[in-house]
Amino acid sequence: GDSVTQMEGPVTLSEEAFLTINCTYTATGYPSLFWYVQYPGEGLQLLLKATKADDKGSNKGFEATYRKETTSFHLEKGSVQVSDSAVYFCALSDLNDMRFGAGTRLTVKP
Amino acid sequence: EPEVTQTPSHQVTQMGQEVILRCVPISNHLYFYWYRQILGQKVEFLVSFYNNEISEKSEIFDDQFSVERPDGSNFTLKIRSTKLEDSAMYFCATREGTGAGSPAFFGQGTRLTVV
Numbered sequence: 001g002d003s004v005t006q007m008e009g010p011v012t013l014s015e016e017a018f019l020t021i022n023c024t025y026t027a028t029g030y031p032s033l034f035w036y037v038q039y040p041g042e043g044l045q046l047l048l049k050a051t052k053a054d055d056k057g058s059n060k061g062f063e064a065t066y067r068k069e070t071t072s073f074h075l076e077k078g079s080v081q082v083s084d085s086a087v088y089f090c091a092l093s094d095l096n097d098m099r100f101g102a103g104t105r106l107t108v109k110p
Numbered sequence: 111e112p113e114v115t116q117t118p119s120h121q122v123t124q125m126g127q128e129v130i131l132r133c134v135p136i137s138n139h140l141y142f143y144w145y146r147q148i149l150g151q152k153v154e155f156l157v158s159f160y161n162n163e164i165s166e167k168s169e170i171f172d173d174q175f176s177v178e179r180p181d182g183s184n185f186t187l188k189i190r191s192t193k194l195e196d197s198a199m200y201f202c203a204t205r206e207g208t209g210a211g212s213p214a215f216f217g218q219g220t221r222l223t224v225v
Contacts, residue, residue: 032210043201043216044153051211089153094210096165098143098203100153 002027004090006101013080013108021075021104023064023090031092033057033066033073038087038103047075047088080108112136116202116217123224126191131220133185133202140207142185143214144177146170146198153201159185160207192224 007022025033032051036044048057053068062077073090085108090101115134123129135142144156157167159177176188185204189196199221203214 030210032212034213036216043218044203046213046215049211049213051209087150091214093212093214095207096141096160097155097158098205098214099155100145102152 002031002092002094002097002099004092004099004101006090006104008102008104010105010107013106015082015108015110016079017108019075019077019080019084019106021088021090021106023073023075023101025071025073025090025092027071027092027094029094031094033064034091034093034098035062035064035073035075036089036091036100038089040086044089080106082108082110084108112215114202114204114215114217116200116220118220119218120221121223123192123222125194125224129189129192129222131187131189131200131202131222133187133204133217134183135185135202135204136206136215138206139204139215141165141205141212142177142179143203143205144187145201145203147201147219148198150199156187189222192222194224197222197224 003026034049035047037047048059050057050066056065064075087103089103117132142159157171158165199219201219202217205212
C-alpha cells in the first residue's frame with residue numbers, strides 16, 4: 001500500500017541554520033503530498049502541499065518540491081527560528097485516504 | 111476560519127469501560143477520519159468514513175471500535191471495552207473531498223487515558 005518514510009529525528013539546529021527534513025513516498029497512483037506541523041499540545045496543522053509532479057508548496061518560509069523521479073518531497077527552510085520548534089509530518093493522500101510519516105521532531109536553539 | 115471541534119479534550123476511563131469520542135466536522139466536508147497518536151509519536155490511521163459508511167480501516171480498528179454519524183453532524187468514535195493500550199491522543203480529521211489535493215483539517219484531539 002501507499003506509505004511515507006521520513007528521516008528519523010530528533011533534529012537540533014541553531015537559530016538561522018538551514019533545515020532539510022527528508023521525505024520519500026511509495027504510491028501506486030498519483031497522490032498529493034503534504035507537510036503538517038504539530039506544536040506541543042496541539043493538533044496537526046497544514047503547512048504546505050503539492051498536488052502534482054514538479055509542484056512546489058511553500059508557506060512561512062518553508063518549501064517542498066514534489067519530485068516524481070525520486071519519489072521525494074523534502075521540506076526545507078533557509079533560516080529557522082526558535083518558534084519553528086515542533087514535530088513535522090510528511091503525508092500523502094489519494095481521494096479517500098491520507099497516510100502520515102513517523103514525524104520528525106525539530107528543536108531550534110537560540 | 112472553520113475548524114474541526116473535538117470533545118472531550120481529555121477523558122479518563124477505567125479499563126473495560128466504553129468511551130465515545132465526538133467530532134464536529136467542518137460543515138461542507140465529506141470525508142472523515144480518525145487517527146491516534148501515542149505519546150506524541152507516529153500518527154496512526156484508524157478509519158476513514160464517507161457517505162455514511164466506512165471506506166477503509168486499519169488493523170488497529172478491530173471489533174472494539176466503531177464509528178457513526180448519527181445526526182448528520184457529529185462524527186463519533188466508540189471504543190466498546192477499553193484496554194490500557196488504547197491510551198493515546200485521538201484526532202478527528204475532515205476533508206472537503208474534492209480530489210486528492212484536498213487537505214485534511216484536524217481537531218485539537220482527545221486525550222484518552224485508560225486506567
